[in-house]
Amino acid sequence: MWKLVDLTDEQKHLRRQKLDAYGQLAQFSALVPLLVVLLFSLVTYSKRKFWSDNDILEPPSSPYIKHRRTGLRAKARTVEISWRRFVWWCGGEVRVGRWAMGRKGDVLGGVAWGLWLAYLSVVETGDDYFHLTKRLGAIAGSQLPLQYLLAMKTPYSPMTSIFRLRPSGLLDIHQTLGRLIAIFMYAHAALYLNFYIQSSILISKLTQFYIVCGVLGVLSFTAINITSMTIFRTYSYKSFYTIHVICASALLPLLYFHVHHIRVYLYETLAIYLFSNATRFFATKTYHNATIRLLPGTTLLDISIPVPASGKEKSTWQPAQHAYLSLPGYPLLRNIRSNPFTNASLPASDSRLHFLARVLSGRTARLAAQASTGSSMSVSIEGPYGTSSHADELLRCGRVLFVAGGVGATFVVPLYRQLLGDLSPSPGSERRQKVKFLWVAKKREEVLWAVEDGGKGFVERLQVYVTGPGMTVDAGAREEAQFVIGGEEREDGIELEERKNLLEEQDVDGKDAEGLHVSSGRPDLRKEVEELFSHGSEERVAVVVCGPKSLARSLRDRVSPYVHKGRDVMFWEESFGV
Template sequence: METSSVYLSLPASKERLYDYSKAMDWPYQFVTLSEADRHKRRILNDQYGLYAQLSPLVPIIGLLLVRLVRWRLGKLTEKQAPYDAEATSSAVAFYEASVASSPLALWRRFSWWLSDNVEFAGLTLCQRDQLIFGGVWAAWLLFLCTKDTGTDYHHLARRFGIVGISQLPILYLLSLKWFNLVALILRTSHEHLNRWHRTLGRITYLFITLHGVLYLNYYFQVGGLPAAFLRVVPALGMSGLFCMTLLNTTSLKLIRRLSYRVFFIIHITVALALPFIVWFHVPHGRIYMAEALAVAIVDLGIRRYTRVTSFCAVEGIIGTDLVKVKVKSSDNMMKSLASRPGSHIYLSIPPMSKSKKAPLLLSYLGSEFIFNPFTVAAIDEEAGEFMLVVRQMRGPTTKTLSSFSDPLLRDINVALSFDGPYGDYTSFPSFSGSEFDGVLLFAGGVGATFILPLLKHIRTENPSLRVQTIWATRNINEAAWCTTQADSGILKESGLRLFCTRSGFESTDNSACECSSISDVEMSSLDKESKVNDSSVPVESFQRPNIRQIVNAFFQQGHGRRVGVVVCGPDEMAADVRRVVTHWVERDRDVWFHNESFGW
């Protein structure tokens, strides 16, 4: 909404503007500036906008230094910690006492506390570190917005705008899946950075909203509000603010539950349109819009270039609402998947596989911008194929895949497009050495498509490592897809315990849990009759697993060293596991915890 000719276009004299500002009960006033003063204001705004954009370098460098210090502290602690191959209780007690007051132990407890969820009125808002560091970041940007603005109302309003849009390039960068320089520098993944993308997105929206509100107040005060909407610059500003409001509203969990497709399409549309709106709204912000648009186009271009289309066999799994997709893939894709267990790909349906009744333009746009993430459940390197297990949901992609599984079409392969692989495994620690005392894996429903490949990889990397896997399903047929694979013996793997709850997953406090309707790892209710031979699927129990008992027993049997805990299942399952593991973290046990989720 910024314009240098705002005074000339309003039906109010300079004296009237000054009178209105005097009536305002706060320090900022509507002041009249000379051309030289306006130029100085412009220089200051550009300067603080640059400060705001370069500021993310500070936490990135700080995080790298923290990792260096933590690595050094870990080396010092290893020299102090004894190793007792017999895992006696005295050895464990001695180890816990030796590290209880160490700097590394204090850091671990603090890090665990930061990663706890913040809840309000029964709703999970974010993790505690997002709230704290996001608040610090917002305070820093607020300081940049008010510094050297004096009592000039327009200086403050414009500063909120320039600082807000200066965050858009880093906001876009954090959202990228392939060309993510921040993930490369920090040796992490898009999935881990996505929550910071959401945090920065809310902060950016706040500052741009304040920019808009200040200008709306100005137009109202001088009596020029109706006329402002008829001018190009204010109209573009309000359009941009409306788009960002629409984007943030559809990002709410309630809206995403009702229609994830609406959230996704609006997200993509606004992200591509916003740089053009701001470009014509204010010339001084064009450098930031060029940066944001450039990184987005480069990422989309790379993903489009690396996307592959393959003919796939789609088959329904009897007695469930699951669909099995077998994909013949290239050697490069198979090598990437083999080196990244538990990775996921983005699947889209090309126009050639869609109904001929659908308009060609809509089919093309759908194949370019509508894609769903699915975990690669298994790979067969000899056959050159990988497999997906998909649960039919309410969206068009899974419904279309389900229609391809019609028995009448069993001998007909369909064309599907794939982009990836992606996943958090690149940031996982190594399981090959003696760092870990054991790894405890939890899978809920089709969350096993992530857990079982990880289990197989750990067994290959370190056969002697103590590993226990808990897989909870509602129906025995949900585990049947494993019995048809080349590595079907994984169901009889030592340490794998299968629980078929039949009545649904429940938490450890005996309260029933309802799972998210949009999650790809949820365990939805199944009414179909079981038709799988129970002997091929070794079920330990037809009751829910006692998570507290399982976790406590696993930690008690260890040597006192680091324990890995990985969960891929409903939110309630992850919350129950984390609640029990917290007890051991408070006892100074070193825990590496990972919760795999497609909530966004």
């Protein structure tokens, strides 16, 4: 049990050495999981590049060698299927009542990392109360550089460029690590508070500058964690992001003046912070010929930006990447004044960048006001961000099912168009029959922008489901329709506000003048998934979904039995979180 002990100067010096050593160990030990991720990425890349099940030499003449090779392949396949099942399990949600706590893999990794940091916080502390108290603070401080590195929004982030981690995955890890840092920081503060109260020196301590800085640092981290909660983010994205940026910036000087022993971590964090902001600044370009309009019959804001034939946008932008848009001016406040939007075009063929957003309040309302003037305007774009290997991944799959809900189609449409073009330039070809796109929209008018962009052949494998006001859902549809309702659905971000009315139907069926296959209501996901997996059991299948969380959750539930049967599935879920 820890207690207050009197130490000699030599013992205090030894304690300081241990505090520094274990803080550095906590920091550098983070390289271990990162190197594991890097090694896994290299092995996966090598397997795809240099070996596949089709790269099999002629069967050996020796029955013994043939039997041995077959046995090894069977064992390898068993291991591979087990690994797929584990990865699939890690992708499932952990829910406590109505609250989503994150993916199982993130929670499992967070618990493991938290236990490791807890071990480093207590080992070799003996019964020294102050050693434990200081160690908790040192461990929390040692994680700050990694936390800011995970939050880095720049095309030059080493997490995406070196370790090949997806931005959405980085966000999940960032949130998990933030909670862990908060726990250790609170424990550090609580132990000091306990000592000050028992020693009757709390009031005098609260008048000292370094203590005030520590208290403000804890309050800043508390504000960051509270406003990062789903309910707050959804209620006011602008408030969340502003508080996040201000408090994260203020945290560094507060901790700097609080204690000098963790300043080495603060210098590292400051370097990462400055690098991130500098690269974001240089990744921003202002376009002076943007056209902004409201799509007729909708609340969708259409932002179109022509790019020159020789512009680098045609080579740098990949399907389904996103950017941060803002009106020009106030460059120092650009991070706070910008919003993320997905590019819905293929710049290489469309010669433009194309963004859509649902008009709510705040910045989108101001952009909508600009749209009413009918003239060109200037827009600042920071990006592109996001994985650039989507199209290559999909080409390695035998069959692909795209599912989009509302404005989630801005992510899916360019992938769908790119894949159709890569498979075959000719509409109606056999290879294109292996692709299907289900789009759930509230109004038919919300789909027409994609038809204009897609050109000939776009509607070939597209099925639209219109769910605007007008009719009720029959009893048999209610179970399948759960993917579009639920109070927690507001967690999907500012681009998906339309999902509230996705259960109500219009009396629409058949093929319209644009060649769209339009149906009323919602798709039968069970039937669609069964059809997807009804072909060859050895082919790899891809399911790409972007829309409300409940849509992705329902689709995942339908796919799950096939993964457990050993099917090779690439399930790509994208949501407009923050």
